[in-house]
Amino acid sequence: MAPRRPRRGDGRVALFFIAPVLLGFAIFYLYPTVRGLWWSFTDYSLLAEPEFVGLDNYADVLADSEFWNSMGVTLQYVVINVGSQTLIALLLAALMHRLTRSVALRTTLLLPWLVPNVTVGLVWLWLLDTNLGFVNRMFDSMGLDKVGFFTDPNLVIPTISLINTWAFVGYTALLFYAGMLQVPQEMFEAAAIDGAGELRTFFRVTLPLLRPILALVLVVSLIGSFQIFDTVAVTTKGGPVNASRVIYYYIYQQAFTFFHMGYAATMAILLVLILGVLTFVQLRLLRASESQLT
Amino acid sequence: MTMTTMPSPVPVDADESTPPAPPASVRTARRRPPIGRIIGWAILAITLVATLFPFYWMVKSALTPAADVIADAGNLWPSHPTVVNFARVLGLLSAEETRAAGGSGASINFALYLWNSIVYCVLIGTFQTLFCAMGGYAFARLRFRGREVLFGILIAALMVPGIFTLLPNFVLVRDLGLLNTVWGMVAPSLLMTPFALFFLRQFFLNIPKDVEEAAMIDGAGKIRIFWRVVLPMAQGPLITIALITVVWAWKDYLWPLLIGRDEAVRTVTVALGVYLQQSPNTQPDWTGLMAASTLSVIPVALLLVFLGRRIVESLNFTGIK
DSSP states (O other): OOSSSOOOOOHHHHHHHHHHHHHHHIIIIIHHHHHHHHHTTEEOOSSSOOEEOTTHHHHHHHHOHHHHHHHHHHHHHHHHHHHHHHHHHHHHHHHHHHHOOOHHHHHHHHHHHHSOHHHHHHHHHHHTOTTTOHHHHHHHHTTOOOOOTTTSTTTHHHHHHHHHHHHHHHHHHHHHHHHHHTSOHHHHHHHHHTTOOHHHHIIIIIHHHHHHHHHHHHHHHHHHHHTOOHHHHHHTTTOSTTTTOOHHHHHHHHHHTSOOHHHHHHHHHHHHHHHHHHHHHHHHHHHHHHHHHO | OOOOOOSOSSOTTGGGGOTTOOTTOSSOOTTSOOHHHHHHHHHHHHHHHHHHHHHHHHHHHHTSOGGGTTTTTTOSSOSSOOSHHHHHHTTOSOHHHHHHTTOOOSOOOHHHHHHHHHHHHHHHHHHHHHHHHHHHHHHHHOOOTTHHHHHHHHHHGGGSOHHHHHHHHHHHHHHTTOTTSHHHHHHHHHSOOHHHHHHHHHHHHHSOSHHHHHHHHTTOOHHHHIIIIIHHHTHHHHHHHHHHHHHHHHHOOHHHHHHOOSGGGOOHHHHHHHHHHHOSSSSOOHHHHHHHHHHHHHHHHHHHHHHHHHHHHHHHHHHOO
16 A cells, blocks of 8 residues: 555544534534523523623623622532542542452442432431431430531531532542552552551652542542532522522522523633633642652 | 562561551551551441441431321431331322321322433433444544544533533523423433543543454444444443443433423432422421432442442543543
């Protein structure tokens, strides 16, 4: 075969293979993206045609104290949730890695992740109910005051953050555990011969080698946490007095309760931008600290 | 760090040679009291209890008669265990019987919702896996113009958060007259998700070409090779991605909530939300809700029991390239 002539392509066959994927992408990803962008420049009530209003939505959203409140609430959730989830998952993974290979244990830890967030929300709503919930019953029998986990504006976001930590920590731990299994065994043996203790080995050997997975997990769980909706929708509906109205819930309300689709689309775009910047910064920071190590 | 050739597979007594080593070190020789190990095991045990207790409490509450819910709220065991809550949320009792058992009397038919959820999951799991396998194979193995650019564009959609496409997709489905239909509900994820496409392409990139080439020399066409040679080789990853897709579909809430409000197509998660609102009293119908919650967990718990090892191992596969 002449080297310069390109090998015969598979154009027709390839089109057959990628047609469904392309169709799905065009209709449900590309077209809605363009449409959502357009709506953000319009006044659109879902019932009448969109009406062009220029940058009004953007000006309004940026001046909307409720938008910033929701962003603040979301940020609070993200910090608590990602922080506790990552730390506990690292601890669990390290313990499993050093103590047991039990598949049964790993399988059990995964169970909460498989359960719908709605179910998780309901079960914890019941466990933490102010009057009849098991937790408050225990507090009561120990002579402690009852705690309004979902009714105290200062507690509602920490409560929801920890509920979702419960739901996702096993999954995250398994990702870390899988990463630890890939660290060559000789590394640990070498550390042991050097007389390094468990903690030292963890911080000097395991953690640095885990960095790529840590980066991946942090980025994914950060983006995921910003999109919390189900748990809030089931447990508090954003209450009390908007103390748990996360940004996803606020966008949902604007679109489907108040029928401000243009406004909702604008907020969604701003969320995309914020997530994009955060992801970029996070990846940069992690890469920077990684290169410092070597 | 200098690498030493491993002298023994198990580095026992390694710190015996360094006398001043602090006793806090977890890896102690066998003779020393393994405090670190005990603490470690204790943490794992606490985690296990914390993981399972909410499930236990859910099932326990589901087995408690509604009349006993206050009396039993602090008991670890239902004083008069019953399955009546399951019967009433499965729509097996009449309205009067349901009311007598502590329900609101509103129609609740979790048997139907379970079926709807299963249909939703199976449709998405099957077709998305098939179409993304086809696409993933083409992007990994076939030659055509613009392949890399096109793949890059498709994968860029991974970065777009769901809510951004959700609003226009809702309007699109509404305008197509597909609200409250199964097809409207499954449409956005039936053909592809960027994740499944990416995942399967990665797999196809890594399988050796020899087998395909051998089949090609035998005169088989690309489509035939894909069906007869490639798909059977890819069973593991196909099952993995189908499982993950099914689990996510099972957990779905917002999209089915928007598109499938009608009882006829309502999924389990949406039904749970509706059920919570339906309570006529000040207090939600907790025993019924916990019975319904239990029903929503059983299918995925069964998946875990039968495919637990595969699911756990597939995480190793998806999490890390």
